[in-house]
Amino acid sequence: MLTFYWQVSLLYYINVSFIVAAIVFLVGLILYIMQSGFFDLIHTGMRKVTRRMRREEENEFADVPLSKLVNVGYLSLLYSSLVVLATSFIALGFYYS
Numbered sequence: 558m559l560t561f562y563w564q565v566s567l568l569y570y571i572n573v574s575f576i577v578a579a580i581v582f583l584v585g586l587i588l589y590i591m592q593s594g595f596f597d598l599i600h601t602g603m604r605k606v607t608r609r610m611r612r613e614e615e616n617e618f619a620d621v622p623l624s625k626l627v628n629v630g631y632l633s634l635l636y637s638s639l640v641v642l643a644t645s646f647i648a649l650g651f652y653y654s
Contacts, residue, residue, distance in 0.1 A: 571648050578641035585634030586628065597622040 562569045590596070600623035607616070 567648055567652050571645050571652060574641050574648075578638045578645060581634055582638035582642065585638060588629055588631035588634065589628045592624050592629075592631065594622065594624040597624055607633045612629045 562573075601620070
């Protein structure tokens, strides 16, 4: 809050916490979607196309799906961002009451 607004206030806390939590939540959702295998087919196709365009040889890592390459825990990001979003909404309720 002090970085953006140079003050401490409930409204500024709500604004900053909502933006930070929303960004972290979106990153967690993107990681979840990538690990679920949704983009595996697109990733494999793009790797084959770029390999043919560059005339590269296939190696042992050529057919590794994206869901295996992205091995980052997303649950902690999702849970922590949901908690911060919930506190932001609770603080918003206090602000307008």
